[in-house]
Amino acid sequence: MESFHVAGFLLVIFLFLVPLFHGAPAPRTERTEDGSEIWGYVEVRPKAHMFWWYYRSPYIAQDSNKPRPIILWLQGGPGASGVGIGNFEEIGPLDNYLKPRNSTWLKHADLLFVDNPVGTGYSFVEDTKLFVKTDDEAAADLTKLLIEVFNRNENLQKSSLYIIAESYGGRYAVTLGLSALKAIEAGKLQLKLGGIALGDSWISPEDFVFSWGPLLKDVSRIGSNGLKQSNILAKQIKQQIDAGKFVEATDSWNELENVIDASSNSVDFYNFLQDSGIDHMSLTASEKSRQIAMRRYSKYLNSFRPTADGDGDLDSLMNGAIKKKLKIPENVQWGRQSDLVFNAQEGDFMRPRINEVDELLEKGVNITIYNGQLDLICATKGTEAWVEKLRWDGMQTFLSMNRSPIFCNGENTTKGFIKSYKNLHFYWILGAGHFVPVDQPCVALNMVGHITQSTDASK
Structure with missing residues (x-):
């Protein structure tokens, strides 16, 4: 969902956005001399190559009696790069300027990033027919x-794997969870x-x-006419989903986003307190349908980049020094x-994944749901609605x-709330939009400590 408003995109900047490679196979595995980083490609299907990058935490002492936690981070989109975005812009050891990140999740676990599905980031296919069309196909890869x-790797087998996802990545997390359990x-x-x-995850479209219309009306971002138009389209989307017309529902979803955009004077879908900052006068109708999503997404993340020498451009970094x-x-x-x-996944994009969450809970898997208070695209109001189902x-x-309040760094200011029962945990994180680790790094880091069973969630 992070780039999420991309329904209807055409074949734009083809080779730049989707790596296609013909020739010798990619290198399988590389590592640093001290073994603190390992990376490589896995040919998940013939001519479909998925890239992964593993960091061993320098903060965790080796304890043979306690499993070493590993976090597998799954980015959204579908089609957003976890190796790039999640790593350098959210939770990895270094930021876009290759400066140390004080709030890196390595403080509580080893980190495993992947560019998923194939065709994303450094992952590539040798034939566009190999793109996955469903979440289940992505889970199989x-x-x-x-x-x-x-x-x-016997050392990795001794660890406990925690799948933590953001946005559309939550759908990959639950389908992967079931697929992995079956393989285990x-x-x-x-x-x-x-x-x-599941962080701000697109589980129930x-x-x-x-949730969009009522939420924006309550915070005075749209008026009565905008609410009426939004509700009409939401009902249309529900009818299409109920009828199994998922491609049509994706088209209607795109239409609803345009209505919200026009009614709110371009609210930011990732933080409803902000404007998206798009100059509509500079875009044709065709350009709007192709580019608004990416401009919103990029602007939101870019606004949180640290001030430092250099431009911190992620594309330059990933296609330069990191590559x-x-x-x-x-x-x-x-x-x-x-x-x-x-x-490639537009036929699966609007399909609900509530049943998968239910199945994982029944199997005894620990499920944590967390949501940023200011998110619109995956609004807390919508998350609460699907959880109640x-x-x-x-x-x-x-x-x-x-609920119990959450604090951070010994301060008395309320940073959020948590509710837990058996293997279900829900975090309401205040002052955060769609990208919780970016907006509330201290709270997110403490939450991860709780998920990996190394800290108290309320501190």
Whole structure:
């Protein structure tokens, strides 16, 4: 969802956005001399190559009696690069300027980034027919990657894997969770699944589109006419989803975003307190349908870049120093977001994934849901709506419980709230938009410590 408003994109900047490579196979595995970083490609299907990058935490002491936590970070989109965005702009050890990040999640776990699905970031295909069309197909590829990476490394097998996702990545997380469990039970995958966390995740499109109009009306961002138009389109989307017309629902979703944009004077879909900052007068109608999404997404993340020497441009970094370090094949060009990967999944984009969350809960998997208060695209109001639809047997008790406040760094200021019952945990994070680790790094880091069972969630 991070680049998320890309329905209807055409074949724009084809080679730049979707790496295609013909020739010798990509290098399999590389590592630093001290073994603190390992990376490489896995051919998840013939001619479909997925890139991964593993960081070993320098903050965690080796304890043979306690599993070493590993976080697998899954970016959204579909088609946004976790190796680039999640790593350098959110939770990795270095920022866009290659300066140390004080709030890196390495303080609580090892980190594993992937460019998923194939065709995203450094991952590439040798034939565009190999793009995945569904979340389940993406999960199958990710499971193959885990088999190749974990089954070949006994040290990793002793660890606990926590799948933490953002935006559309939440759909990959729940489908991967089920696929990985099946492979573990069949003896094909050697790892321990510690839990799954869904950050501002696009689990139930229907509930999100119904939340947009009322939320924006309540905060005075749209008026009565905008609310009326939004509700009409939301009902249309629900009818299309109920009828299994998911491509049509994606088109209607795109239309609804345009209505919200016009009614709100271009509210930022990632933080409803901000404007998207798009100069509509400079765009033709055709350009709007292709470019607004990426401009919104890029502007929001760019606004949080640290002040430092140099321009901190992620595209330049990933296609320059990082590409050279990682020995990426020369013909592979990194892109922040692949519109072609998104378009390949337009038939699955509006399909709900609530049942998968239910199934994971019933299997006893620890599920954490966290949401930024100021997010619109995956609004907390919509997240609460789909959570209330869960049929898990602990749901009624969970809903009846009170929330506990969250603080950070010893301050008395309320930073959020948490509610937990058995294996379901929900964080309401105040002052954060769609990108919680960027907006509230201290709270996010403490939350990760709780997820990986190394700190108290309320501190």
